[in-house]
Ligand SMILES: Nc1nc2c([nH]c(=O)n2[C@H]2C[C@H](O)[C@@H](COP(=O)(O)OP(=O)(O)OP(=O)(O)O)O2)c(=O)[nH]1
């Protein structure tokens with residue numbers, strides 16, 4: 228059987244305070260009936276994703292999009308069709324949304340999204356909605372006072388909300404001591420902290436998750452931590468992205484986009500190859516390698532969640 232290919236545009240509509248997202252419930256008589264969804268629908272012939280989304284949100288919710296940005300594109304095989312979900316984050320709209328087709332519509336706090344039943348294709352979308360556009364990776368920093376000052380600056384001035392503690396020069400006990408300090412600071416700003424190291428570290432410190440090196444990623448057979456924690460990984464090619472999908476990584480970095488002083492010997496992949504790899508990834512992907520916040524919009528435009536960086540945030 229040749230499967231139908233269906234291209235769907237859908238919206239993650241975010242409340243003005245950034246804390247809630249609008250969900251709709253699919254009517255019981257359609258496919259995936261009774262499950263919750265991001266409002267949207269199938270593109271008409273010759274429509275772009277954004278054109279189709281504007282039409283669908285008008286038809287289904289009675290709202291007009293004012294400002295939207297690509298969030299994530301998901302390819303998913305259902306038993307009867309191949310679906311491409313082209314998901315946009317809507318930051319501004321006019322009109323008061325209501326279920327124009329009689330469907331239930333509800334503003335849901337981000338933290339409660341995981342309690343709602345969605346179609347199978349939606350899992351990566353939930354992750355993308357919950358994640359910010361910027362991922363700070365900490366620099367090697369001997370001096371603890373300087374380390375904390377620089378981290379605090381990034382949290383306060385750059386508004387960073389996702390942090391990976393990368394400290395290869397510290398031994399395990401020094402790393403954990405550093406992590407404890409970093410975690411306390413991150414908590415004050417409602418930022419999440421991932422530990423770069425062995426998954427077992429989470430039993431020593433209740434951080435928000437683990438970041439796997441690509442080597443550790445490739446050595447694992449199953450997801451090493453519970454679902455309630457974030458699992459991210461470093462990837463550099465398609466094989467590693469596939470493995471990240473197999474392990475159920477919540478998101479990954481893909482690098483190097485550009486040549487960097489830290490890895491001068493590695494050939495950069497550039498935006499073209501990056502986009503092709505991201506298109507088939509099963510989770511949100513952060514562009515890494517010579518990235519700054521000025522690259523974030525372009526990264527989003529080619530399918531990434533955003534950018535990850537050490538240097539751009541470490542001042
Ligand atoms: N809108 C939307 N559709 C989703 C999501 N997740 C998911 O698997 N789908 C699937 C379900 C459907 O097979 C397809 C969307 O089609 P749809 O039924 O919304 O299409 P439509 O609004 O154009 O409605 P219709 O005119 O075909 O009745 O995508 C999601 O989060 N939002």
Ligand SMILES: [Mg+2]
Nearest residue numbers: 266267268269
């Ligand atoms: Mg629809």
